[in-house]
Amino acid sequence: MNHIFDTHAHYSSRQFDGDRAALLKALPEGGVAGVLECATHSGDAARVLELAHAAPYIHAAIGIHPESLIEEDAATVAVYHGDWRAELAAMRPLFEDKAVVAVGEIGLDHHWPVPREEQYALFEAQLQLAKELDLPVSIHDREAHAEMYELLRKYKPRGALHCYSGSAEDAVWLVEQGLYLGFGGAVTYRGAKRAAKVLAAIPHDRALLETDCPYMAPEPVRGHRNDSRNIAHVAAYIGTIWQMDAQTVLDVTAENARTCFGV
Secondary structure (H helix, E strand, O other), X not given: OOOEEEEEEOOOOHHHOOOHHHHHHHHHXXXXXXXXXXXXXXXXXXXXXXXXXXXXXXXXXXXXXXXXXXXXXXXXXXXXXXXXXXXXXXXXXXXXXXOEEEEEEEEEEOOOOOOHHHHHHHHHHHHHHHHHHOOOXXXXXXXXXXXXXXXXXXXXXXXXXXXXXXXXXXXXXXXXXXXXXXXXXXXXXXXXXXXHHHHHHOOXXXXXXXXXXXXXXXXXXXXXXXXXXXXXXXXXHHHHXXXXXXXXXXXXXXXXXXXXXXX
């Protein structure tokens, strides 16, 4: 397999500290042609940019994840004491770096006890920033579909909803509005019938593949640390829905990724 483009990764995670350099060298040998490496707060951003500068196939997305509002080791809390406005202002010059191709990972999260009004304000501020900078977004939406869709209708950003978990009906209008939908290891799990319906409902040119590594490894490597090479398993599964071979799925979705993020 080749032409793998991972549109959502976290190689700056501590889980890769032991072998990061060797792994990033091995990924192209394993068929990986592109990676969008996503920051979750300003503390991540420098590491994300360092990775993007070191490897030509890695592109950077920087932003403040909603969970960073409550994570003690996130710079949002540890450095800025919850003042995400000051943090976002401090991050602003980083967007001038040519390695940055998106604002992300940003979004809404109702799974964890993140203060709702604060995360809504943070998300809207970053949607406005993306529009001002004419950049796509990489969006996190966990158990917050109603509020998320209201804001997407309002701001009409371009970019991707990563790890899409909504319905097929909502997927149709989201892609018609111009968004791409990201699919990762979870689509291969037993019981992932909703994802199959979504993949059957949307045009092939609106689907992206991703890992969210080190998390969400697909079958048959579920339970292990994930990396971009495992997208081959996701492509093989999607091929059974699209009635095409896995390599063609990889080719189509890699082209979609390049179009979505302008790389």
